[in-house]
Amino acid sequence: MVKRTSLHSPLHRIFWRPAAIGSAGGLLAALVLPLRSSAVTPPVSAAPRLIPHAPGTAAHPVLTFRTKQTPSFPAVPPLPDSVPDAIDPDEAGIVGLNPAPNDDIGLGHLRPTSLSSAGPNAPQLGAEWLRGVALPIYPTPESEHWGWLINGWLVPNDADPLAIGRDAAFSMVQTDQQIYTFPVLEVRPDGWFRFQYTPAGTAWAHTSHLDLGAVSLTVETWEASLESAARIQFRRPGLSQPMRLAPTGTAPLQALVGPNSIIQPLDLDGDWLQVRVTQPAQGCTPLPGSSTEEGWVRWRSETDVPLIWFAVTDCQTGSRP
Numbered sequence: 285m286v287k288r289t290s291l292h293s294p295l296h297r298i299f300w301r302p303a304a305i306g307s308a309g310g311l312l313a314a315l316v317l318p319l320r321s322s323a324v325t326p327p328v329s330a331a332p333r334l335i336p337h338a339p340g341t342a343a344h345p346v347l348t349f350r351t352k353q354t355p356s357f358p359a360v361p362p363l364p365d366s367v368p369d370a371i372d373p374d375e376a377g378i379v380g381l382n383p384a385p386n387d388d389i390g391l392g393h394l395r396p397t398s399l400s401s402a403g404p405n406a407p408q409l410g411a412e413w414l415r416g417v418a419l420p421i422y423p424t425p426e427s428e429h430w431g432w433l434i435n436g437w438l439v440p441n442d443a444d445p446l447a448i449g450r451d452a453a454f455s456m457v458q459t460d461q462q463i464y465t466f467p468v469l470e471v472r473p474d475g476w477f478r479f480q481y482t483p484a485g486t487a488w489a490h491t492s493h494l495d496l497g498a499v500s501l502t503v504e505t506w507e508a509s510l511e512s513a514a515r516i517q518f519r520r521p522g523l524s525q526p527m528r529l530a531p532t533g534t535a536p537l538q539a540l541v542g543p544n545s546i547i548q549p550l551d552l553d554g555d556w557l558q559v560r561v562t563q564p565a566q567g568c569t570p571l572p573g574s575s576t577e578e579g580w581v582r583w584r585s586e587t588d589v590p591l592i593w594f595a596v597t598d599c600q601t602g603s604r605p
Contacts (some may be wrong), residue, residue, distance in 0.1 A: 356494040419496065515597070516594060541559075547559050
């Protein structure tokens, strides 16, 4: 059975900034593989939007939700009548791991609170952490709950459980060499957030429900995640990108960052990221005559679309906090 813990989880490091996220609303449903194509009837989700910060709060606060349950926090819905045994998701049925340049990846991601260190026996490699998750999901914040993500399964109300990646195709992104996570498209000040979990489906969940399983979850912005990454790359491969002396588009050009570069993040200032660039390089190896410079690159566009992503190859080992 699933471990039941306190009904609290902080919304970690969400910095409120009004934005327009450029994709149409999805369907709250598993994209069921042909074997189970009639198993789920999909209700429709709303178009994505980022809700501005609540009145009376700072423009970029760090918000936490207190352990004491308040009337604005939804009650935990009942578990399925029969909770399936925990299984590892079939990663052959998980798509979208390395997002294309035009893919909407939202404003952050839903991930395990604790990321295990690298190693062949790490318990959270890939999507294996989903075997310890228990999260109720909803078509909208105002609706009754629709089902559960639990023990590596999608369990709709009054329908057969669907094994993640085997019976239902799931959509996740690979945020480093060890972990797959769900893009978060929308966050509200009351703790409700919307995430994409199938190629055509989105669901709502609440931050007060992120600690119900053996694996605790958190919502993290791309700012926080990319700033702490070991290595990054531009989302549009093959194009040289400007690196400037200061975090502004009018600052003098310092260098052009080519596609064959090692780019390490150092600091973040709004839409700009300070980086250390070694180029040219082949994979993790600087080529003869290479040089290393530090400067500023734009990591997010004027329309709040991330311009960089985690590098396919991590040139150093270590663990994230």
